[in-house]
Amino acid sequence: MTTLRPSMEDRGKMLTSVVEEIRRAVTRNISGAQLLHTLLRAPWLYGLLKIMDDLKTVQCSDEGRELYEILQSPHIQALLSSHDSIARLDYEPVLPPLPEELPGDQDAMRIVCLVKNNQPLGATIKRDEETGEIYIARVIHGGLADRSGLLHTGDLLLEVNGNPVEGLEPEQVIQILIHSQGTILFKVIPNKPQTTATNSSVFMRAMVDYSPQQDWSLPCPDVGMSFRKGQLLEVVDQTDGHWWQARRLPTTSSCAGLIPSTSMLKSKQREQWWSQPLPIDTCIRQVLTDGPSIDGVSRPVDEKADEEPLNNDEAESDVINGLYLAGFRRSLRLWRRMAYRGCRLSCSSCYSCSPHSTSLSNPYEEVVLYQRSPQENPRLIVLVGTSGVGVNELRKNLIRMKPSLFKGPIPHTTRPMREGEQTGREYHFVTRELFEYMVCNNRFLEYGLCRGHLYGTSSDAIREVLKKGRICIIDAEPHSLHALRSRKLKPYVIFIRPPERDVLRLTRQHARILTSCCSCRAYTEEDYEELEEASGLMEMKYRQLFDRTVENGRLEEATAELLSVIQEAQEEEQWVPAPWSVPEESRREERRDKGIREERRGGLTYTMDYTSDVY
Numbered sequence: 001m002t003t004l005r006p007s008m009e010d011r012g013k014m015l016t017s018v019v020e021e022i023r024r025a026v027t028r029n030i031s032g033a034q035l036l037h038t039l040l041r042a043p044w045l046y047g048l049l050k051i052m053d054d055l056k057t058v059q060c061s062d063e064g065r066e067l068y069e070i071l072q073s074p075h076i077q078a079l080l081s082s083h084d085s086i087a088r089l090d091y092e093p094v095l096p097p098l099p100e101e102l103p104g105d106q107d108a109m110r111i112v113c114l115v116k117n118n119q120p121l122g123a124t125i126k127r128d129e130e131t132g133e134i135y136i137a138r139v140i141h142g143g144l145a146d147r148s149g150l151l152h153t154g155d156l157l158l159e160v161n162g163n164p165v166e167g168l169e170p171e172q173v174i175q176i177l178i179h180s181q182g183t184i185l186f187k188v189i190p191n192k193p194q195t196t197a198t199n200s201s202v203f204m205r206a207m208v209d210y211s212p213q214q215d216w217s218l219p220c221p222d223v224g225m226s227f228r229k230g231q232l233l234e235v236v237d238q239t240d241g242h243w244w245q246a247r248r249l250p251t252t253s254s255c256a257g258l259i260p261s262t263s264m265l266k267s268k269q270r271e272q273w274w275s276q277p278l279p280i281d282t283c284i285r286q287v288l289t290d291g292p293s294i295d296g297v298s299r300p301v302d303e304k305a306d307e308e309p310l311n312n313d314e315a316e317s318d319v320i321n322g323l324y325l326a327g328f329r330r331s332l333r334l335w336r337r338m339a340y341r342g343c344r345l346s347c348s349s350c351y352s353c354s355p356h357s358t359s360l361s362n363p364y365e366e367v368v369l370y371q372r373s374p375q376e377n378p379r380l381i382v383l384v385g386t387s388g389v390g391v392n393e394l395r396k397n398l399i400r401m402k403p404s405l406f407k408g409p410i411p412h413t414t415r416p417m418r419e420g421e422q423t424g425r426e427y428h429f430v431t432r433e434l435f436e437y438m439v440c441n442n443r444f445l446e447y448g449l450c451r452g453h454l455y456g457t458s459s460d461a462i463r464e465v466l467k468k469g470r471i472c473i474i475d476a477e478p479h480s481l482h483a484l485r486s487r488k489l490k491p492y493v494i495f496i497r498p499p500e501r502d503v504l505r506l507t508r509q510h511a512r513i514l515t516s517c518c519s520c521r522a523y524t525e526e527d528y529e530e531l532e533e534a535s536g537l538m539e540m541k542y543r544q545l546f547d548r549t550v551e552n553g554r555l556e557e558a559t560a561e562l563l564s565v566i567q568e569a570q571e572e573e574q575w576v577p578a579p580w581s582v583p584e585e586s587r588r589e590e591r592r593d594k595g596i597r598e599e600r601r602g603g604l605t606y607t608m609d610y611t612s613d614v615y
């Protein structure tokens, strides 16, 4: 840069010409970048900077003062500071000179220089077992190598920091890399240009837990990413049929990790299931509590349910301020509890624990953000919780507070109508034949037999409430969620969890627990223990199906939280299974296309050897 030392007279001329230059720029409407370019090229800029101080003190023309103000603006100050840095050659890092003896065939070789600051390289390498050559096995999305855009999957590695890698084990190359800090120089032969696949992200909900530490087949454990049931994953790369790259959401890191693909995880799950003893802890299946079943298969009989009469006022009908709640809930909860206890003893044929259960067949569920439009029906609200946690209390509270907003579905029953009851108000009173016909046609989400009468919640009863623009609120056992999760109902599932033990003791002083022989009594320490244990097991097993969790400590607080969660579910964007947001006609086309795609993919063979893939 040439230093000019202008005279006072020259300074005046200079100032005028600079101001003129700026004015012209403004009137010609040229961009800021063009103006900067013009100014920075001017030989008098350095001189101008020198006289900046003079401008502050010396009496000068209007143009001079105007220029001074312009030069004081933050943008120009930032520019001047950048100018100074560049003028002092004050930038890092200082790159080493390129090797002098570059081979003649320039196209075949690439020298890649990366600056590594205590962060992993973000690429894995592997050795070709036949040739012994070392390749870049994969480039991790968002990692250093990926951000540089200079290393690609399949590039052949020749040297690292001047050390030839020929004949080395991948682990030895990794050691060189680990001990290199700052600048790392790679000599590679680039892989043939790959067709740039459009790598748009896909969002998935994990339906199972995964821990890379326990997965011996992971090509490189350091890059593995763990996840838990219910967590949201952004899958950024599915090019490898076995190992995908993904980020957990919400994410703090731009760097992705490796997770098994659907097919990989399915085969792992199957292997694991067959090698494990039968889980008999939390399994619940649909059993009837007495007599021969409607489908003709004998079911376990619970003697007590027949012996002890229900307290009808409490058990079958809830009327709050003249408002009828779906009355059968109590008896069904009781029935469910019987079924649950019976099942704990024998669940060897239970569907949800079999290797074909839904979580095993779908380890990931594709999800999309969905915003309900005001024209659509409200979403179904499903409360899930262990018996005694307060699901019914919360549900009643919501209906009591906002009867025009919330409503329960009217259940069906084969029990005879009593005096004062109306069909379609407390229940839909139907004949046993009709009830059985509805069962055969899968019209019930849940049904059960109590004291000789059938009770059930039909999907039509739920839709009826939703169609009228009211929020249908039901409680359900978690194993029925699979049947409920449909595009039409779009259920939003809220898990009700018990609070800490001391809050339980404090808040449940006057609470009454319904016992298996249909009587009520105060809660005991044993009940609290059972409640916590059952709740923990339920959460562990079904967490992937819950959208939110609300703790039922103090009733008013829990109700208020529930209200705001429900409002969010109806009014704000939520993650839902992808098919829920697609209109029916495009769903049919999509299913057909997917079939074709899968057929094509089926023809591909994956030949990469992952055993020596090192990060």
Ligand SMILES: Nc1ncnc2c1ncn2[C@@H]1O[C@H](COP(=O)(O)OP(=O)(O)OP(=O)(O)O)[C@@H](O)[C@H]1O
Binding pocket: 330, 333, 334, 385, 386, 387, 388, 389, 390, 391, 392, 393, 394, 507, 508, 510, 511, 512, 513, 514, 552, 553, 554, 555, 556, 558
């Ligand atoms: N937050 C709370 N504070 C105090 N008492 C509560 C609270 N939630 C529920 N209760 C009381 O606990 C008892 C059981 O509640 P509730 O009947 O709602 O349980 P549930 O989960 O529906 O189980 P079940 O179907 O077996 O009755 C009731 O006496 C209820 O009034």
